[in-house]
Every structure is written in C-alpha cells, then in structure tokens.
Amino acid sequence: MSEVVASMAGSVWKVLVKVGDQVEEGQDVAILESMKMEIPIAAEFDGTVKEVKVNEGDFVNEGDVIAEIE
C-alpha cells in the first residue's frame, strides 16, 4: 500500500478520484491550491484507491496523507 501525500500546505481545490478507482503512476489524484498557485498531486504507484482522506475545501499541511492506494 502507498500513500499519496501533500507536497505543500494549502487547501484542497479538487479531488479527482474516489474509492475503488484504478489509478496509474503519475495520474493526478487531487489539486491543491495555495498562494494563487494550483499544484496537482499525483500517485506514485499504480493501484486501486483504498481511501480518500480529504474533502474539497479542507486545509492540508505538507506531508498530510491525501489518499491511500493499494
């Protein structure tokens, strides 16, 4: 299992996957927004989304888990 973590602090602008989705390495899982910048967060492995830990509008810190992938 692997975790997709936030690479910066900010708010969750968009969540692009849901539990059960198949994702590929490099596929964007969520888009964070901070200081007028939108940063896509991508999965680092192929797999199935087991859990999405954030909702749109949530504030996340750098290193917070966004989703878990199996």
Added chain:
Amino acid sequence: MFKKVLIANRGEIAVRVMRTCKALGIHTIGVYSEADADAPHVKMADEAHLIGSARVAESYLNIDKILEVAKGTKADAIHPGYGLLSENAEFARRCEEAGLTFIGPSPAVISKMGSKIESRKAMEEAGVPVVPGITYPLADAEEAVEVADRIGYPVMLKASAGGGGIGMQVVKSGDEIRKAFAGNQKRATDFFGDGAMYVEKYVESPRHIEIQILADGFGNTVYLWERECSIQRRHQKVVEEAPSSFITEITRKKMGEAAVKAAKSIGYKNAGTIEFLVDEQQNFYFLEMNTRLQVEHPVTEEITGLDLVEKQLKIAAGEALTFSQEEVKRDGHAIEVRVYAEDPKTFFPSPGKITKLVLPDGEGVRHELAIHGQSVVTPFYDPMIAKLVVKGSNREEAIERLQAALADYQIEGIKTNIPMLQEVISHPAFRSGDTTTNFVEKYLKPLKKANK
C-alpha cells in the same frame, strides 16, 4: 494635498504607501480581510476597516465594499498599490464617479495598456519598437514563411490562443516553418479550439529591463532610469537592480526617451513602467506597460533619492513635477530581492506560522515587510512576505552588502527562498552580470543536480 487616503491593498505595499502618507501628514485608511486582522498594514493605518472574508473576491477585490468604506470615512483619494485592483479600469472609473481621486492614470489609459493588441498598436503608432511580427492571423505556412523571411530568423511560431508554452515553437528556417506549421495549427485547434497562428521575431537570451517614468498633469514627463529584472522564477521576478550593468549609456538614453515618448503619446499621468525585452545586441522591444507602482520601485528610489509614492500623491493632487530630466540623479547601485514563503527548490508555497524573525541591519540595508515575528502566513495571497533592498556605491559593494544581509536574515517556522537568493547572488554568472531571463533554468537547476 489630500487629507485622507484609503489604501486599497495589503502586505508590504500597503505599509509602504502609508509610511509616505504619514510623512506628508495624510490620515491613512486601511482595509483588511478576516485573514489579515493581525497584519502589519492594519496596525500601521490610522484607522482600519474589515471589508470581507479571506478570499480576495470578497475583500480586496470587492469594489462596492471598498468604495463604501471610502465614502463612510470621507477619504479624498484611493491608492491601489500593485496587483489586486491597481490595473482595473472599472475600479478607477468607479472611484472617479464616486468623487474620489484614483491615484494612477485615467481609466481609458489603464484599459488601453491592459490589452496586448491595443497596447502594441499604440506603441507602434508612437514609434516605440515592438517585437517584429504580425497582429493578424496567418492564412497558411507559405504566408508564415513570407513574413518570417521579412523579419529574419529565428522566429517564434505562436498559436493565438496558446498559453503556458503550448502552441509555441522556435523555428530557424522556411523549411522548418513548413514542417511545423500544420502540426502546431492542429494542436492549437485541438487544445484551444482556435487555430489562429502568428509569427514574431524570437528574441534570443533576452533581458527584462524596464523604465520608470513619472508624468504630471502639465505635460511634464521624465524617466527615472531603468531596472534590470531578468532573474525570475515561474515568470515572477526575484532579483531586481538599478542601474543595469548590461546596457550602454547610449541604449539607456534611447530606452528612456522611447519610454517618455510612449507615455506622452497615450496621455499618461502618474507613475508608470514600460517593460522592454533587450537582446544581446542591445536592441529593445516594448513588452508591456504597467500602469501602477511596481514591486521593485525601491531600487529606483535608492539611486535617484526620490520617494515615488510621494510623487504619485503629489501628481494625483494636481501638483507639477519640480525637476527636469537633467536633474534626475543616478547615484550608486541598488539591488532588491523578494523574500517568498516557498520551498527554495521546488518554489511551492509554504504558508504557516512564523516562529522567529531576525532582520539584518547594516549600511545601505532597507526592509519592506508584510510580516512580523509572530505572523501567520496564510495560503490566500501572494507568497511574497518581504523585500530586502541594499544600496552600495557600486554593484560589487551592493552585492557584498546583500550577501552579508542575507546571511543574517532569519525566518523560522516556514520555508523561504532565502537559500535560493543566496545561490543566485553568489553565482559567478550573476557576479559577472550575465542575468538573462533563463538564469534560474540555466544556472540553478543544473547546479542542484550536480550537488545530489
């Protein structure tokens, strides 16, 4: 002179404008969002009014609310700072309609300079050099070759609707255009739903050099030399200096005179900046005009001894410039670095709580601050939290002082770009004045790889 001025901005520029207002005995009215209740500009203002929630659309861009505060507090004028509403023609017009002086040029001028095509046309008409190219869509590859043959290679083949580097290609010959045209046109149609293609001359290894001008309401327009702003990351400036170590006295004079001509031709009033691209042969081309005070205005203040905010206020209040072009001073060398709350390697934003702030002191060191020692840097606004400006009698001395100041600059609790700034100013290419717009890609990225 005005009695009460509302500053429709936040951060260091709001503080900067208030400082001059206070020196002139003007009562300052600040506005702030819920996220900024603890911000330095709120403390500095003689009175501060909450105008909405953290999101700029509901606070700092909320024209109705800002005008309501201006009316309620009987402000005479509004200073828009930079960014936010500063180049919003609608806001300038609404200020005028409400009987308030907008500290800047007229709404018509803001609007004209805000349009890429309109401003280019205006500059061409005024005889100011623009990047050679065309402003109508090309029919086909053969027409592209014809135009490119005329303006000279290399040229940039561009999709009208393109952005972020998509739909742009540098081509070096007619054959290359023939090969590239159809593919690029198709991509533009697929991506943007618009296949209109243009060509313009490709400016190689350009520098970004801009001219500061001041124009009063009596036909007096002067230029306050140039600022060299080539070092950028994500198309935002990071290091700015004056004077430029690259251009000759002849180019300096030509650029200054072109800027004055440009400003006069459009009936410009107040402080403004004309940005140029300058190539290796010192040819310069109009890029855009910023109809407001610039972030990097302090380097001009340092070498001219002028207070640009004071000049803005006086011009807006109907006073004439009190000096001629020949009387504009140029003394020493000034460098500004922008301190961003961001990761110094990825340039990703780094909001958070500041736990420690120690500012360097020393000869020629000036600070412009949007933070204090316990500030929370929120994710809602621009990542720039401070500017450090140094002055020396020459470029070498300014760099030395900047290096010493950056070494003593301490911000803890959030990440900042200070390590990146140190890397830039100690790099031999910066030392030798080799500052082109691709500096960060060219010199910093490879260094980082080599260090791993």
